[in-house]
Amino acid sequence: xxxxxxxIFFTVFSGAGLGLLIWTLIASTMPQHIRxxxxxxxxxxGIALVLTTAGLLSSTLHLANRxxxxxxxxxxxxxxxxxxxxxxLLLYPLVAAHLFVIHSGYASLAPFTMLKVIACxxxxxxxxxxxxxCLPTVPRWNTWMTPAKYVVxxxxxxxxxxxxxxxxxxxxxxxxxxxxxxxxxxALGIVLYFAYLLRYPRAHTIESALGVKQxxxxxxxxxxxxxxxxxxxxxFQLARDKAHLLRWLSIxxxxxxxxxxxxxxxxxxxxxxxxxxxxxxxxxxxFAEAQHVVRLYHGQRVV
Amino acid sequence: MRLGLAIDLDTCVGCHACAVACKxxxxxxxxxGAPDYDAHGKAPSGVWYNxxxxxxxxxxxxxxxxxxxSTEPHPHPNLPLEGEGTHVPLSKTVNVPMSCMHCEEAHxxxxxxxxxxxxxxEDGIVLVDPNRCMGCNYCAWACPYGAxxxxxxxxVMKKCTLCVDRIYDQQLPEEERQPACVLACPTHARHFxxxxxxxxxxxxxxxxxxxxxxxxxxxxxxxxxxxSPRAPAQVMPSLPVRSGLSExxxxxxxxxxxx
Numbered sequence: 001x002x003x004x005x006x007x008i009f010f011t012v013f014s015g016a017g018l019g020l021l022i023w024t025l026i027a028s029t030m031p032q033h034i035r036x037x038x039x040x041x042x043x044x045x046g047i048a049l050v051l052t053t054a055g056l057l058s059s060t061l062h063l064a065n066r067x068x069x070x071x072x073x074x075x076x077x078x079x080x081x082x083x084x085x086x087x088x089l090l091l092y093p094l095v096a097a098h099l100f101v102i103h104s105g106y107a108s109l110a111p112f113t114m115l116k117v118i119a120c121x122x123x124x125x126x127x128x129x130x131x132x133x134c135l136p137t138v139p140r141w142n143t144w145m146t147p148a149k150y151v152v153x154x155x156x157x158x159x160x161x162x163x164x165x166x167x168x169x170x171x172x173x174x175x176x177x178x179x180x181x182x183x184x185x186x187a188l189g190i191v192l193y194f195a196y197l198l199r200y201p202r203a204h205t206i207e208s209a210l211g212v213k214q215x216x217x218x219x220x221x222x223x224x225x226x227x228x229x230x231x232x233x234x235x236f237q238l239a240r241d242k243a244h245l246l247r248w249l250s251i252x253x254x255x256x257x258x259x260x261x262x263x264x265x266x267x268x269x270x271x272x273x274x275x276x277x278x279x280x281x282x283x284x285x286x287f288a289e290a291q292h293v294v295r296l297y298h299g300q301r302v303v
Numbered sequence: 304m305r306l307g308l309a310i311d312l313d314t315c316v317g318c319h320a321c322a323v324a325c326k327x328x329x330x331x332x333x334x335x336g337a338p339d340y341d342a343h344g345k346a347p348s349g350v351w352y353n354x355x356x357x358x359x360x361x362x363x364x365x366x367x368x369x370x371x372x373s374t375e376p377h378p379h380p381n382l383p384l385e386g387e388g389t390h391v392p393l394s395k396t397v398n399v400p401m402s403c404m405h406c407e408e409a410h411x412x413x414x415x416x417x418x419x420x421x422x423x424x425e426d427g428i429v430l431v432d433p434n435r436c437m438g439c440n441y442c443a444w445a446c447p448y449g450a451x452x453x454x455x456x457x458x459v460m461k462k463c464t465l466c467v468d469r470i471y472d473q474q475l476p477e478e479e480r481q482p483a484c485v486l487a488c489p490t491h492a493r494h495f496x497x498x499x500x501x502x503x504x505x506x507x508x509x510x511x512x513x514x515x516x517x518x519x520x521x522x523x524x525x526x527x528x529x530x531s532p533r534a535p536a537q538v539m540p541s542l543p544v545r546s547g548l549s550e551x552x553x554x555x556x557x558x559x560x561x562x
Contacts, residue, residue, distance in 0.1 A: 220358060
């Protein structure tokens with residue numbers, strides 16, 4: 001599949017933003033463990049909303065006909081893309097309601113509104129994963145691990161980002177202790193990533209594309225002289241050595257370096273930048289390496 | 304009604320006439336519009352609702368009843384053919400015109416977030432409403448057959464309409480109320496009809512000839528049928544038998560006459 005930069009930015013940045021939102025809200029309920037003053041809380045919420053909004057706006061850049069985008073909220077009964085849009089728009093009034101509840105003194109309502117925001121953020125992450133995971137035409141994606149990856153990587157980058165956001169608090173609050181949740185999710189993330197890489201769900205052959213049971217099929221002629229929409233959209237070819245290099249780069253940047261930095265140093269922002277950059281590379285590979293079955297009708301033997 | 308095409312993989316000669324007729328009709332129709340980009344330039348491209356691809360089936364003995372060719376293994380290193388029937392050539396060329404299959408389980412419709420893609424209840428035709436489509440390409444991702452192409456000029460998805468603006472047109476003579484591709488086919492490899500009617504030509508053809516499974520394992524249940532290539536008739540070459548004395552005498556006389 002063609003790795004569209006707008007979609008890569010969207011999934012990584014809104015994932016990190018939603019993760020940060022979730023962890024900030026959870027942390028706000030346990031002041032005895034995580035000391036966070038009000039200013040830091042609002043800064044963290046602000047960063048989360050800016051990242052999420054930037055991501056969502058970037059996702060509209062790949063639409064060829066943006067004026068009809070408003071209809072995308074209508075088919076939430078069947079379409080994961082539509083569901084994602086509905087939940088994304090629902091997030092803002094829910095966050096506003098929660099902030100209002102905290103401010104206006106209805107403290108008894110706060111846990112209720114907070115759970116709503118967290119559930120909505122998780123739903124957005126899950127729907128984003130299911131947009132890709134529900135497609136039987138792309139065997140590489142068509143597994144439960146795709147939505148799991150989106151949720152876990154969102155929570156992971158959010159946790160790393162939350163550690164950085166905590167470092168914004170005033171000096172008198174004291175130093176940050178080892179961010180265990182970020183470390184746990186970084187470990188979980190790398191395990192899930194390796195599981196995803198090792199298990200290829202299903203394979204289709206050029207013979208099954210034409211229903212040929214005996215013998216072998218090869219393409220004589222693809223029927224067009226230059227590129228088509230299909231070759232442009234689905235014909236992306238990644239050199240193997242380049243894929244190898246990027247794979248290790250993404251593993252190092254997204255998981256290993258942030259883990260080391262968070263566990264043994266105070267360089268929280270550096271860890272965040274590495275984690276986000278690594279996830280961008282990982283997301284680029286997610287698209288670049290996925291192969292659509294229509295490639296069988298363009299002469300590829302196995303997808 | 305479940306309207307669809309039956310495409311004969313045996314008689315299709317791969318001339319692309321159906322694709323040209325499709326382009327001609329839909330390029331100017333109210334439903335479609337199929338633009339070309341850089342049509343006379345160095346990299347011509349464009350939207351086609353129908354594309355023809357050419358394949359070769361190798362190593363299926365059904366398509367080479369004479370067992371002609373060499374007994375050597377295939378010389379091509381990428382095609383290691385083994386075992387019985389490895390003679391070269393044991394091959395058959397199949398031309399596969401591909402357009403929208405108007406699937407019963409049309410995943411392109413269910414994934415569409417705007418409702419622009421829809422499948423008509425009355426005849427099963429899958430269509431795109433250009434006034435709702437936002438050009439997100441998601442339906443093209445969901446289609447295994449490459450039936451949907453983005454019109455970059457209008458920013459909306461385009462696809463085969465089964466010539467919905469021909470087949471119900473009362474102004475046309477009845478025999479012309481068929482998709483343009485079907486009318487254009489010079490070898491009558493394309494047929495149009497209702498698969499819900501067991502007596503229709505397409506239903507009968509699909510039942511008699513059998514249909515190729517085109518990625519049926521994905522569960523889309525395509526309506527269009529690709530009629531399986533028929534095995535060629537077995538022809539045994541009749542070699543002259545060893546002749547007796549009288550035959551030799553006759554042959555000698557014949558030769559004398561011809562002198």
